[in-house]
Amino acid sequence: MTGRPARACLTLLLLAVLAPAAPVAQQAQVPPEETNFNRKPFFLPDAPQDIQTLSGVRVRVTPIKGLRYPWALTFLPDGAMLVSEAGRNTLRLIRNGVLDPKPVAGLPKVMDRVTGPSAGVDIALHPRFAENGIIYYAYWKVKPEEQDKQVQRTVRTAVLGRARYEGGYVLEDARDIFTSNAATDGPVATRIAFGPDGKLYMVIGSPGATQSAGKGMDAQDPSMHAGKVLRLNEDGSVPQDNPFVGKQGYRPEIYALGIRNSIGLIFHPQTGELWETEHGPYGGDEINRIKAGANYGWPLITFGRSYVNPLQDGLPPASVQPPNAAPGMEQPLAVYIPVIGIGGMTFYTGNQFPLWRGNLLIGGMAGRQISRVAFNRQGLETRREPMLTELRQRIRDVRQGPDGLVYATTDEEDGAVLKIAPAPETN
Amino acid sequence: MTGRPARACLTLLLLAVLAPAAPVAQQAQVPPEETNFNRKPFFLPDAPQDIQTLSGVRVRVTPIKGLRYPWALTFLPDGAMLVSEAGRNTLRLIRNGVLDPKPVAGLPKVMDRVTGPSAGVDIALHPRFAENGIIYYAYWKVKPEEQDKQVQRTVRTAVLGRARYEGGYVLEDARDIFTSNAATDGPVATRIAFGPDGKLYMVIGSPGATQSAGKGMDAQDPSMHAGKVLRLNEDGSVPQDNPFVGKQGYRPEIYALGIRNSIGLIFHPQTGELWETEHGPYGGDEINRIKAGANYGWPLITFGRSYVNPLQDGLPPASVQPPNAAPGMEQPLAVYIPVIGIGGMTFYTGNQFPLWRGNLLIGGMAGRQISRVAFNRQGLETRREPMLTELRQRIRDVRQGPDGLVYATTDEEDGAVLKIAPAPETN
Numbered sequence: 001m002t003g004r005p006a007r008a009c010l011t012l013l014l015l016a017v018l019a020p021a022a023p024v025a026q027q028a029q030v031p032p033e034e035t036n037f038n039r040k041p042f043f044l045p046d047a048p049q050d051i052q053t054l055s056g057v058r059v060r061v062t063p064i065k066g067l068r069y070p071w072a073l074t075f076l077p078d079g080a081m082l083v084s085e086a087g088r089n090t091l092r093l094i095r096n097g098v099l100d101p102k103p104v105a106g107l108p109k110v111m112d113r114v115t116g117p118s119a120g121v122d123i124a125l126h127p128r129f130a131e132n133g134i135i136y137y138a139y140w141k142v143k144p145e146e147q148d149k150q151v152q153r154t155v156r157t158a159v160l161g162r163a164r165y166e167g168g169y170v171l172e173d174a175r176d177i178f179t180s181n182a183a184t185d186g187p188v189a190t191r192i193a194f195g196p197d198g199k200l201y202m203v204i205g206s207p208g209a210t211q212s213a214g215k216g217m218d219a220q221d222p223s224m225h226a227g228k229v230l231r232l233n234e235d236g237s238v239p240q241d242n243p244f245v246g247k248q249g250y251r252p253e254i255y256a257l258g259i260r261n262s263i264g265l266i267f268h269p270q271t272g273e274l275w276e277t278e279h280g281p282y283g284g285d286e287i288n289r290i291k292a293g294a295n296y297g298w299p300l301i302t303f304g305r306s307y308v309n310p311l312q313d314g315l316p317p318a319s320v321q322p323p324n325a326a327p328g329m330e331q332p333l334a335v336y337i338p339v340i341g342i343g344g345m346t347f348y349t350g351n352q353f354p355l356w357r358g359n360l361l362i363g364g365m366a367g368r369q370i371s372r373v374a375f376n377r378q379g380l381e382t383r384r385e386p387m388l389t390e391l392r393q394r395i396r397d398v399r400q401g402p403d404g405l406v407y408a409t410t411d412e413e414d415g416a417v418l419k420i421a422p423a424p425e426t427n
Numbered sequence: 428m429t430g431r432p433a434r435a436c437l438t439l440l441l442l443a444v445l446a447p448a449a450p451v452a453q454q455a456q457v458p459p460e461e462t463n464f465n466r467k468p469f470f471l472p473d474a475p476q477d478i479q480t481l482s483g484v485r486v487r488v489t490p491i492k493g494l495r496y497p498w499a500l501t502f503l504p505d506g507a508m509l510v511s512e513a514g515r516n517t518l519r520l521i522r523n524g525v526l527d528p529k530p531v532a533g534l535p536k537v538m539d540r541v542t543g544p545s546a547g548v549d550i551a552l553h554p555r556f557a558e559n560g561i562i563y564y565a566y567w568k569v570k571p572e573e574q575d576k577q578v579q580r581t582v583r584t585a586v587l588g589r590a591r592y593e594g595g596y597v598l599e600d601a602r603d604i605f606t607s608n609a610a611t612d613g614p615v616a617t618r619i620a621f622g623p624d625g626k627l628y629m630v631i632g633s634p635g636a637t638q639s640a641g642k643g644m645d646a647q648d649p650s651m652h653a654g655k656v657l658r659l660n661e662d663g664s665v666p667q668d669n670p671f672v673g674k675q676g677y678r679p680e681i682y683a684l685g686i687r688n689s690i691g692l693i694f695h696p697q698t699g700e701l702w703e704t705e706h707g708p709y710g711g712d713e714i715n716r717i718k719a720g721a722n723y724g725w726p727l728i729t730f731g732r733s734y735v736n737p738l739q740d741g742l743p744p745a746s747v748q749p750p751n752a753a754p755g756m757e758q759p760l761a762v763y764i765p766v767i768g769i770g771g772m773t774f775y776t777g778n779q780f781p782l783w784r785g786n787l788l789i790g791g792m793a794g795r796q797i798s799r800v801a802f803n804r805q806g807l808e809t810r811r812e813p814m815l816t817e818l819r820q821r822i823r824d825v826r827q828g829p830d831g832l833v834y835a836t837t838d839e840e841d842g843a844v845l846k847i848a849p850a851p852e853t854n
């Protein structure tokens with residue numbers, strides 16, 4: 001310990017001893033919220049809870065606890081659920097609503113959870129998983145050679161891996177099949193989804209302006225994988241019909257540009273369109289429909305305000321509001337202002353919640369909710385309903401189970417998979 | 428009853444008798460939410476409730492019940508509260524947290540509550556009320572001569588009145604001192620506030636595009652009072668230093684243009700700036716700082732999407748997203764997407780909630796919350812926190828009491844004034 005922290009501790013101790021009991025009004029002069037606003041964990045009871053949503057749907061929420069920062073979830077053909085936990089290179093199995101205490105090993109070493117919302121492993125089954133047992137995973141791999149020694153931050157890059165899973169507690173033959181050139185030391189995510197064309201789509205977030213690895217403009221740089229949606233063959237190679245194949249200065253894997261930090265990437269079950277959710281800066285979470293070759297504008301256009309953390313960086317939030325639109329750049333389908341900390345999503349197609357059919361269900365972390373979004377026949381948003389705010393859980397991802405129920409992961413250290421079913425009738 | 432509804436009823440009856448009990452999944456095929464989404468009243472218990480906000484402030488909410496759609500509230504010098512109720516030409520007194528069962532009479536006849544969020548009487552005390560007992564009120568006066576006989580809608584206009592109130596149960600000498608040329612048959616509001624310059628500011632909403640009286644473009648028409656902030660002398664006459672006095676084609680009362688439907692109009696307690704909240708169309712509630720002579724853009728620019736009610740008007744929501752910005756038009760200070768149904772507001776300056784000091788507390792109707800907005804020293808928004816969503820009450824207006832507590836009106840038929848105090852410490 002150096003002399004300065006020691007002296008500071010002593011001073012604090014002396015103050016604590018000598019100062020008269022300060023009135024509450026005085027203590028709170030420096031708002032505690034600026035550091036932990038919306039980060040405080042709220043207790044989630046073990047028992048099922050019945051909740052009536054604003055639109056009158058009564059749901060029963062049953063937590064499946066025992067998970068640490070559960071991240072992605074997917075369903076195996078037999079109905080069991082595989083769940084990843086942020087910062088762990090194991091997967092967890094949930095069968096009939098019960099968490100298997102024994103994890104599934106075999107993933108490569110992954111980044112431990114960093115401060116912030118991301119850094120989990122995403123998982124996706126091969127479309128013919130039932131036959132070939134192939135599972136894909138996307139993760140952040142540490143690049144020790146690029147370690148930032150000055151600020152002791154761990155630099156890492158997004159990687160796509162493939163393994164075989166034939167049940168039990170181990171993934172076999174896990175190996176990287178695509179390593180991006182993205183570099184970041186911030187809480188950036190990567191997600192994957194198989195398209196109806198049999199290609200694997202991978203979104204890689206872009207590093208923030210305040211990070212020491214990577215640059216804010218990477219998302220507009222066609223030679224960088226950061227801030228892009230990529231399109232890959234199932235072996236990790238480049239499909240020759242990708243929009244920028246052969247174009248000078250472009251990485252051929254690029255499918256779309258100008259992405260900030262994406263936590264949701266799915267295909268619409270009816271239209272086959274690729275939908276993406278994306279964290280905005282202060283104000284401006286986005287839902288995008290991703291088209292081949294299109295540019296989604298980050299960081300040149302945004303509905304949010306550029307910002308830096310005033311406590312972390314010693315600077316006030318930037319006063320610059322970038323423009324909302326620019327020629328040749330796509331507008332989001334929908335925006336959240338203020339942000340909900342937009343997470344993963346699913347289009348609900350089941351029979352358990354008729355009112356929700358065709359709606360998008362999206363996780364909200366800072367917003368501690370599932371946001372239900374309804375659309376009209378033109379595909380325009382008509383209604384949004386914040387659901388399950390009562391639970392005060394940071395909702396990371398939302399998926400529909402083969403049983404037509406809805407499952408969500410909570411981004412909490414004492415985390416859970418929430419099983420959301422219609423509440424039993426009361427008399 | 429004509430033949431068609433009768434036949435429809437019979438068909439429904441027959442269906443009810445003949446059809447097998449439909450599974451729940453079938454019944455909900457036509458989503459009920461499209462007509463009453465967020466309108467369903469939720470029961471508010473009589474007893475005080477302790478609630479912890481997301482940022483960790485524990486509040487005790489005590490409902491003062493017995494009010495029908497309480498609207499505006501103001502505090503008398505003796506600490507008693509005057510509350511208006513939408514559609515009633517009486518005021519109510521609350522003293523020491525107890526509602527006086529006897530109303531205060533003397534207001535002119537006002538429009539009865541119309542469907543939708545507005546049409547209440549606003550009230551404001553003269554800055555020297557303690558000496559002169561003068562009280563102002565803004566309301567919608569029926570214009571029978573403009574009654575739309577075709578659709579049986581009641582056309583009305585915004586009027587400013589003045590009376591004396593010396594305690595007891597009657598306002599005396601009530602008379603109109605300014606009658607606008609606004610005309611609407613929609614749920615449009617008008618609000619008033621005294622400025623530090625001793626002038627009375629009055630905002631009048633603009634009629635919607637689907638209404639039969641008034642036009643959507645009234646807000647941009649300088650010969651109309653609709654969709655404007657007006658600035659008046661305390662006797663209702665025009666101050667000669669108003670920005671458009673003497674300008675051809677402009678009503679001299681106009682202070683600012685391009686306003687949609689405003690439910691909040693206050694002066695910042697430190698800076699003396701005029702702040703306004705404004706309902707956006709689908710997506711795009713606004714907080715504005717109103718400057719003399721400025722144009723706030725409605726309906727030419729907006730963050731919301733123009734819309735019509737698909738069930739009421741038989742048309743799908745318009746697909747047109749007007750531009751967000753235009754040269755010579757002001758941008759909002761902050762936007763809510765999705766809307767919260769933005770209501771009245773107050774800057775909190777009291778000692779009861781140190782964390783909230785300097786924050787804006789804003790009512791949310793569709794959003795059923797008090798939205799707390801924090802600002803940095805540059806006056807830019809830094810944080811928003813939805814508070815009291817647990818109560819599921821449509822919050823119309825929020826005011827700080829002379830006791831440093833916060834009081835809010837609920838836009839409910841079984842409505843209340845909510846008294847919000849720090850929750851007692853628990854051990």
